[in-house]
Amino acid sequence: xxxxxxxxxxxxxxxxxxxxxxxxxxxxxxxxxxxxxxxxxxxxxxxxxxxxxxxxxxxxxxxxxxxxxxxxxxxxxxxxxxxxxxxxxxxxxxxxxxxxxxxxxxxxxxxxxxxxxxxxxxxxxxxxxxxx
Numbered sequence: 001x002x003x004x005x006x007x008x009x010x011x012x013x014x015x016x017x018x019x020x021x022x023x024x025x026x027x028x029x030x031x032x033x034x035x036x037x038x039x040x041x042x043x044x045x046x047x048x049x050x051x052x053x054x055x056x057x058x059x060x061x062x063x064x065x066x067x068x069x070x071x072x073x074x075x076x077x078x079x080x081x082x083x084x085x086x087x088x089x090x091x092x093x094x095x096x097x098x099x100x101x102x103x104x105x106x107x108x109x110x111x112x113x114x115x116x117x118x119x120x121x122x123x124x125x126x127x128x129x130x131x132x
Contacts, residue, residue: 015077025066033070
């Protein structure tokens with residue numbers, strides 16, 4: 001993340017992974033890289049965690065000419081939750097019950113059609129990166 005002339009940003013609960021330089025500030029005022037005791041995960045953080053609370057014992061200094069730092073760097077990356085797949089479970093349940101009666105078969109067909117439409121819509125969904 002490169003911040004140039006940008007200030008008063010709250011940047012926390014992010015994973016900075018696989019970058020040549022994770023963050024850099026130039027000509028900036030104040031940016032906050034932590035909030036309420038939680039900061040960011042920095043893959044190049046070399047501090048320790050003596051008490052095992054998952055928060056680094058020393059701040060992560062943001063390079064550049066600003067004075068910002070992450071006072072609470074986390075020791076492990078945050079996990080992005082998986083998208084739920086409850087629709088597939090519903091389809092399987094209704095499909096198994098389809099042999100019981102014609103009404104259930106019709107409901108299963110309607111759910112399948114709805115599921116197919118949603119899967120087409122879901123195929124276009126992609127997480128968008130955060131840009132500063």
